Amino acid sequence: VTKWIAASGRGKIYTFAVYHVAFHDAFKNSLPYVTAVVELDEGSRILSTITGCDIGDIRCDMPVEVIWRTAPGGFVLPDFTPATVDT
């Protein structure tokens, strides 16, 4: 069953990977960067990226919150950053 919900934008990092090689030119200037599976407080999981902290500080189960980023081309993407308040 699929349904729309209004999510809080808060969750925690289920797992993550760190890229030291750009597999696409668009990410050459972003290295190193992180992709993560974020588990939202509402239970769903979403593939995203973690920004706004040192990569070495990222841990599984770390509380995070959404920050909206406008990517080239005008797409608005949900990135995540360490939570300012524990969720």
Next chain:
Amino acid sequence: VCSDNATSGHRSFAAGATKSEPPDDNAAFGEFSRVAHFAMAARRGMHEFQTGPEMWKEIALNQRKWANLNPDGAFYKNPLTDDDYFNADWVVEPFRLYDCCIMSDEGRACIVTSKERARDLKSPLVTIMGLGEANSSVDIHQSSSMTSPISAQRAGAMAFDMAGITANDVDACEICYCFTSTVEITHRDYGFFKPGEGQDWFANGRTAPGSEIPVSTSGGLFSDSYCMSLTPVTEGVMQLRGVVALASWGATWGQRRRTLSFV
């Protein structure tokens, strides 16, 4: 039959890391390649079971030790050290270069027939005692747990049940995998050890030549060749027949001619 020209040609599931076209919407966040999917599962395993590079290094080094004995393999007489492992580049962290299988150009084949017909042939009979098959979702992002038992647990249980044995009866393993962490979880889910016990199980060269339980005796998919599951299956058959080139393999375990585990 399996033939592959991944080195000189193209492999579809490696395309995410070798072609410039984004494979799906997740590429907007910079996610590319199957390596990344398995790297994320491995990272979660590090968090839940305290596994990680120290254990994976053991797996990579032990398989290379087998490969060093295999004149037909990619890394004959070409050893791998602790420093080689830890100084290698990241592919997608937490995987370094030697956590990943190689690519190769080659073909392998295996003929399956009835026992009656096989007994009339020149080569010694190698019997399939049990079979099992199970498949889990390939969309790892949406799996409810990246660290829960993989389909190897169900497939393994089917095969062991059919053969009338348990993991304790197995003398050697020729398995199919893609990364060091999948060697770990495959053995775990076959029942060789419990979640969290992998560090001890793989320690002290347990799967290396001359060891308690040989694993991937040709060097496997890290250090012999990547011919999908035909790399382990053909190696296992040749070991059980005693036709592999080196007497040292036979002395190690081939002459025991007992039970072998394929994945």
